[in-house]
Amino acid sequence: MSDKLTLSKLAFPLLLIASLIAGVASYLFWQQQAEPKQALVYPQARNLVEFTLIDQHGNTVGREDLYQQWTLAFVGYTYCPDICPLTLAKLAGAQEELAAMVQEPLKIWFISVDPQRDTPTQINDYVNYFQQPAILGVTAGHDQLFPFVRQLGLMYAMSSNAEGNYLVDHSASVVLINPQGQLVAMFKPEMVVGQPPVINTEQLLADFPLVLARLR
Structure with a gap:
């Protein structure tokens, strides 16, 4: 018992x-x-220092133009043979669904790191091809571009004798900037053997709400 x-x-x-x-x-x-699979969320939002760029319409763009909107930004150039057009097409196609997840407007910044060839007119023609009003193309001289791109956690490298038909090495990641103009996350490209590194649209749509949840 x-x-x-x-x-x-x-x-x-x-x-x-x-x-x-x-x-x-x-x-x-x-x-x-609940962990985002292809996104890195920064433990603390990173403030961006002031910068001066020129957009596709010839207007000056600075840090205040990032306020009161969410911004997905990536670097590239209009003569890019693969990563840039594929990334822009994917972002343009996903923009409506992504924008529905946030209260503020969601914009896409295409940052050209090839100012020698990418004039505002060239960028404007390139961006308009994707028929997405939320895309803004910007560029500047390397004195402005390099520090701005670096503080986004991205990179690019020009040929030392860049003349004529040349390629530019650059990051394939897409960064997220919050409505306070702070860098908060990075979406990484999908790495597939034999294919250019670009973001996966389905994974981006799956990761985006998880990233937002971690930012609250």
Whole structure:
């Protein structure tokens, strides 16, 4: 009889411990599932220092133009053979769905790092091809471009004797800037052997709300 009482007394705390372990395991599993797969969310929003760019219409663009909107930005150039047109097409196609997830407007900045060839007129023609009013093309001299691109956590490299038909090495990631003009996240490209690194549209749409949840 005493053995039965002892077992009965032990059963409840054992069940309680088992429930706690199951609860912790479920919580950790949920957290793992809720992690963005192709996005990096910065622990703290990063303030951007003032910058001066020129947009596709010839207007001056600065940090205040990032306020009161969400901005997806990436670097490239209009003569890019693969990454840039593919990335712009994907962002243009996903813009409406992404914009529905936020209260403020959602814009897309195409930052040309090839000012030698990419005049505002050239950028304007290029951007308009994608038929997405939310896209803004910007550029500047390298004295403005390089520090701006670097503070976005992106990069580009020109040929030392860049003349005529040349390629520009640049990042394929897309960064997210919040309505306070702060850098908050980076969406990484999908790496597939034999294909250019570009973002995956379905993954971007899946990761975006998870990123927003972590920013609240």
